[in-house]
Each structure stands twice: as structure tokens, then as C-alpha cells.
Amino acid sequence: MVYHVLNRGNGRMRLFHKEGDYEAFERVLAEGLQRYEMELLSPWPLKRPRNWVARVNRELNDQQLEGIRICVQRGRPLGGESWVRRTANRLGLAFTLRGPGRPRKTPNIQ
Numbered sequence: 001m002v003y004h005v006l007n008r009g010n011g012r013m014r015l016f017h018k019e020g021d022y023e024a025f026e027r028v029l030a031e032g033l034q035r036y037e038m039e040l041l042s043p044w045p046l047k048r049p050r051n052w053v054a055r056v057n058r059e060l061n062d063q064q065l066e067g068i069r070i071c072v073q074r075g076r077p078l079g080g081e082s083w084v085r086r087t088a089n090r091l092g093l094a095f096t097l098r099g100p101g102r103p104r105k106t107p108n109i110q
Helices: 019-035 052-056 062-074 081-090
Strands: none
Touching: 019 052
């Protein structure tokens, strides 16, 4: 089973309020890795910047939030335009890049 752990709360809610909150999150994650058979695909490979908590809890602007909503609703990858196109094609998700609904029929002109 694949489980994606996010470091952002629902509805722009803060997830980590103080520096110790992230350490608690890491402890719970480590316990889960010991208790259940799973592989952590991407552990945090770098030292966190000093202002990490503020950066994680930073509000998204309307454009960023709308982009995330569309990706979640359509099941499409989230990222830069060319990366999204390549990734969607590679994973068979090209249909998620088109708008909702059926394409309009083009008139047959003879």
C-alpha cells in the first residue's frame, strides 16, 4: 500500500505550530515504519532551513490553490507544464490534461 504523507493541513490549516511539532511528526513516522511493512520512498534528505516551519505553513495564493485543486480533481500530476505533460504521457494520464466533457464535434464541410 502506498501512502503519501503531506506536510500541510487541510483547508490551509497549520500543521506544525512550533519547532517541536515536526520532531514529534518524525517520531510517529519512524514508529510507523518500524511497526508496519512499508518503505519510505523519500525521506527528508537535507537539513531543514531555519524558517522551515514558517515556509511549510505559508498560505498559498489563489492561483496556487486552484492549481492544486484541479490536479486533485482531475487526478493529474502537479508541477511545471513540460514536466506534467511528459509525466502524464509516461503514466497514461494524458486524458487528465484535457478539459472535462466530451470534445465538440467538428462539422463535416464538403
